[in-house]
Amino acid sequence: MKIVVQDLNKCFLERRHSIRFLGQCPPGTECRVLKDLNFCIEPGSFTCFIGPSGCGKSTLMRIIAGFDSASSGKVLIDGEECSAPSSRHVFVFQEDGLFPWLTVWQNVAIGARHIHDHEERAEQIMEYIDLVGLAGFEGHYPHQLSGGMRRRAEVARALIVEPDILFMDEPFGALDFVTRLQMREEMVNVHTMFDMTILFITHDIDEALQLGDQVIVFSDRPSTVKADIKLDFPHPRDLGAEPLARIRREVYYLMGLHPAL
Amino acid sequence: MCLPAGFIWGGVMRPVKSLLGFALFLALWYGARKLLDVPVYMLPGPSDVARALKEMAESGQLFESAVASLYRVTWGFYLAVAVSVPLGLVMGRIRWVSDIVNPVIQFLRPISPLAWIPIALMWFGIGDKPAVFLIFLSAFFPMVVFTVSGVAGIRETYLRVADNFGLRGLDLYMKVILPAAMPEIVVGLRITLGTAWLVIVAAEMIAVKSGLGYLIIDARNSLRMDKVVAGMLIIGVIGLVLDHLIRLLERLPWVEWSTRRQ
Ligand SMILES: Nc1ncnc2c1ncn2[C@@H]1O[C@H](COP(=O)(O)OP(=O)(O)O)[C@@H](O)[C@H]1O
Ligand SMILES: [Mg+2]
Numbered sequence: 038m039k040i041v042v043q044d045l046n047k048c049f050l051e052r053r054h055s056i057r058f059l060g061q062c063p064p065g066t067e068c069r070v071l072k073d074l075n076f077c078i079e080p081g082s083f084t085c086f087i088g089p090s091g092c093g094k095s096t097l098m099r100i101i102a103g104f105d106s107a108s109s110g111k112v113l114i115d116g117e118e119c120s121a122p123s124s125r126h127v128f129v130f131q132e133d134g135l136f137p138w139l140t141v142w143q144n145v146a147i148g149a150r151h152i153h154d155h156e157e158r159a160e161q162i163m164e165y166i167d168l169v170g171l172a173g174f175e176g177h178y179p180h181q182l183s184g185g186m187r188r189r190a191e192v193a194r195a196l197i198v199e200p201d202i203l204f205m206d207e208p209f210g211a212l213d214f215v216t217r218l219q220m221r222e223e224m225v226n227v228h229t230m231f232d233m234t235i236l237f238i239t240h241d242i243d244e245a246l247q248l249g250d251q252v253i254v255f256s257d258r259p260s261t262v263k264a265d266i267k268l269d270f271p272h273p274r275d276l277g278a279e280p281l282a283r284i285r286r287e288v289y290y291l292m293g294l295h296p297a298l
Numbered sequence: 299m300c301l302p303a304g305f306i307w308g309g310v311m312r313p314v315k316s317l318l319g320f321a322l323f324l325a326l327w328y329g330a331r332k333l334l335d336v337p338v339y340m341l342p343g344p345s346d347v348a349r350a351l352k353e354m355a356e357s358g359q360l361f362e363s364a365v366a367s368l369y370r371v372t373w374g375f376y377l378a379v380a381v382s383v384p385l386g387l388v389m390g391r392i393r394w395v396s397d398i399v400n401p402v403i404q405f406l407r408p409i410s411p412l413a414w415i416p417i418a419l420m421w422f423g424i425g426d427k428p429a430v431f432l433i434f435l436s437a438f439f440p441m442v443v444f445t446v447s448g449v450a451g452i453r454e455t456y457l458r459v460a461d462n463f464g465l466r467g468l469d470l471y472m473k474v475i476l477p478a479a480m481p482e483i484v485v486g487l488r489i490t491l492g493t494a495w496l497v498i499v500a501a502e503m504i505a506v507k508s509g510l511g512y513l514i515i516d517a518r519n520s521l522r523m524d525k526v527v528a529g530m531l532i533i534g535v536i537g538l539v540l541d542h543l544i545r546l547l548e549r550l551p552w553v554e555w556s557t558r559r560q
Contacts, residue, residue, distance in 0.1 A: 104458075124464040134459045137555035138477040147463050147473065178551065180558035198463070 038115050038201045038234045040078040040101060045110035047071040047096055070096055072259040074110070078251065083228050083235045085245035088255030088263075089292070094238045095131075097260075098204050101236065102126045114202075124151075127200040129191055131207040135179040141166060141190045142175040148194040165193040169223070185216035189223075196231065205237045209244070217244070224248055225272045242288050246281060247274050254291050263291050342524040347531065350524035359513065363529075364536060367509040370426055371498050374433025375491060382438045383483060386445025387475060396446065407439040411497050415504055428505050429498060436497040437490045444486025448479030481556035484547050491544055495537050510536075 048068045070093040078084050086094045099105040101112050103122045111118050127148070135144050145162045152158040166175050169189040179187050188208060195203055209217045221244060228235055228248075239245050245252045246268065254264040266284060276285050289296035324344055330336070331343050338346055354360040389396040411432045418428035452475065460474045502511025510533050517525035547553055 122462065124462075126462075128458070128462050130455055130458065132455050134455050136456060136459070136474065136477070137558070138480070138552045139473075140551075147465070150463070150469075178555065178558070180555065194463075 039080045040202070040234065040236075041113040041116075042074050042076050042078075042101070043111050043113065045071055045074040045097075045100070045112065046108045047093065047100065047105075048108045069259040071100075071107075072261050074260070074262055076253055076262055076265050078234065078236070081232055081234055082250040083224075083237065083248055084251045084253065085249035086236065086238045086253050086255065087240065087242060087245045087288070087292070088260060089257050090240065092255050092258055092260040094255060094260075095206055098128075098206055098236060098238060102128060102202075102204055124198065125201040126204060127195040127198050127202075128204045128206065129195050129208045131210055133179070133187060133191075135187055135191055135194075137179045140176050140178055141171055141182070141193075144179070144190055145175075145194045145197055148197040151198070161197060165197045166190075168196070169193040183216075184212050185220060188212065188220060192223075192227070196227065199231075200233060202234045202236065205235065207238050207240065210240070217241075221247055222273075229272075242285065242292070242294075243276055246276055246285055246288070247272075252288070254288060264288070339521065339523055342527050346524040347527045350522070350528040351531070354513075354525065354528060360528075360532065363508065363510045363513040364532060366426075366506075367498050367502065367511070368536070370429040370502075370509065371433055371491075371494050373426075374430040374498075375437050375494050377430070378434045378437035378441055378490075378494075379487065382441035383445050386442045386483075387449055387471060387479070389442070390446045390449025390479070391475065400446075403439055403442055407443070411436040412500055412504075415501065419505055424506060426506070429501050429509070432501045432505070433494045433498055437494050440490050440493065441483075441486050444490070445479060445483055448482030448486070449475060451482060452478040477552040477555075480550075480552045484544075484553050487547065488541065488544050491540055492537065495533075495540060499533055 047070045049070060050068060074097070086097070088094055096105065100107050101114075101119075103119045103126065106120070113119075136147070139147070142162060145166055146158070149158050149162055149165075152161055163172075163175065166172055169192055171186060171189055171193065174182065174186065174190075179190070182190065192208075209220045212220065224235075224237075225248065237245075237248060239248075249266075249268055252264075252266045252268060253262060254266070255261070256263045264287075266288070268281075268284070270281060274281060276282060286296045328344055331341060342350070351360070385399070389399055414432060414435055415428070418431045422428040422431055456474055456478050460470055465473060498509065499511040499514070502509035503515045506512060510529055514526050514529040517523075517529060548557075
């Protein structure tokens with residue numbers, strides 16, 4: 038799915054203005070979150086969004102997914118403007134989204150409701166559970182799993198839908214460092230195995246550089262595109278080697294950080 | 299062998315400790331009567347009550363009364379749950395239904411079920427029906443409130459995930475909303491069943507001629523205080539058993555998750 042974002046603006050109405058200025062941004066109030074965004078995402082690519090906390094990354098993702106609407110500008114998905122959420126767009130939220138009252142198997146089955154044949158469904162569910170390395174844990178409840186395993190189960194539930202676009206909003210933010218590195222590696226594998234567009238929010242510059250075919254850096258609010266970087270490097274990537282090391286330094290500087298800190 | 303102190307004190311000793319509590323209670327009862335020289339018609343002693351229990355058990359009166367009370371509570375409670383939980387689920391999800399129904403429920407809720415006795419007798423005559431109706435009233439209003447609050451407290455993420463995966467209608471209710479609200483519903487069931495048990499005894503004192511409430515009133519009328527206290531004991535024991543039974547629900551995966559979530 039090719040995603041084109043054109044002149045996108047998003048303003049949140051402040052409460053006291055909400056009646057008088059319904060639907061448009063009242064001049065002079067600080068409610069603008071996204072400002073004149075323009076970028077383009079290639080079909081089947083892995084795109085990372087990075088930017089300071091609160092700059093509007095989640096808001097942008099919700100707009101692209103159709104859960105929220107833009108104040109002006111548009112989002113074209115394969116040339117068509119999208120307005121409503123579609124089951125072809127699956128979200129993995131930052132916080133735990135597994136249903137704790139269902140086992141891993143039953144959770145993954147939530148994503149497999151489009152498969153009507155019983156046997157095939159069961160087979161597919163096991164296949165995806167196996168794919169994320171949770172075979173043997175299908176009967177476990179989320180509270181019986183570690184944080185990384187819960188994330189994996191969630192990824193399996195999203196993948197089984199075979200979505201056109203997979204949205205991931207800081208999916209590994211709450212995991213410990215080592216688990217996060219493992220999940221990164223698995224995301225690379227997942228992306229090579231499946232033909233889908235992945236949008237991935239992270240606050241971790243290294244994570245973005247290791248995963249992304251494209252990295253979009255946002256500024257602070259009101260958020261603009263500070264840099265739109267294409268990364269045409271094979272995996273696994275060594276961020277210490279040139280030219281990635283140079284790009285990494287540049288991104289650090291863009292975000293107002295020192296790379297050698 | 300070395301067992302952690304917590305295991306002995308918190309695990310094995312717990313039933314022993316609650317038995318100890320009952321033993322103290324009995325000793326206090328027995329001792330106070332002896333010390334203050336209380337006559338049987340003011341407060342019978344443990345041995346008088348034990349004798350009365352034996353007498354009533356042998357005559358079958360105890361069993362009949364308990365069954366009559368339990369029958370009414372069960373019916374009233376089940377009917378109330380069957381109506382109030384679905385209503386609460388819908389009210390919790392659909393704003394305009396709640397806006398219309400909620401004020402009426404909040405208005406009726408503080409009226410004691412006992413205040414309905416005259417109406418219940420007018421409508422249903424003498425027998426099980428008015429008692430079942432009163433139990434229904436005592437359980438219905440609180441259960442609606444508990445269910446609505448359970449639905450209102452569902453984590454936003456679960457609803458967004460459900461929306462994202464296209465869960466709608468009955469699927470949405472059965473897979474997400476009901477289980478997500480279930481822990482609070484079970485708390486409601488527990489409290490409500492306790493209330494229903496309180497109400498049935500009071501209702502039977504006025505509205506019917508059988509059951510544990512009637513047994514107590516009947517015993518009082520024939521000045522058998524030992525039977526009165528025996529009836530009270532049985533009411534307490536059955537209340538405990540009911541509470542334990544309903545707590546078994548807490549072990550269902552639909553309910554257990556809330557206590558296990560990190
Ligand atoms: N529903 C809303 N109403 C008003 N302001 C909002 C709303 N949602 C988000 N915002 C504001 O928009 C900004 C961007 O939020 P968000 O997209 O969550 O940031 P990020 O994901 O980049 O951390 C925040 O400053 C937040 O205060
Ligand atoms: Mg965010």
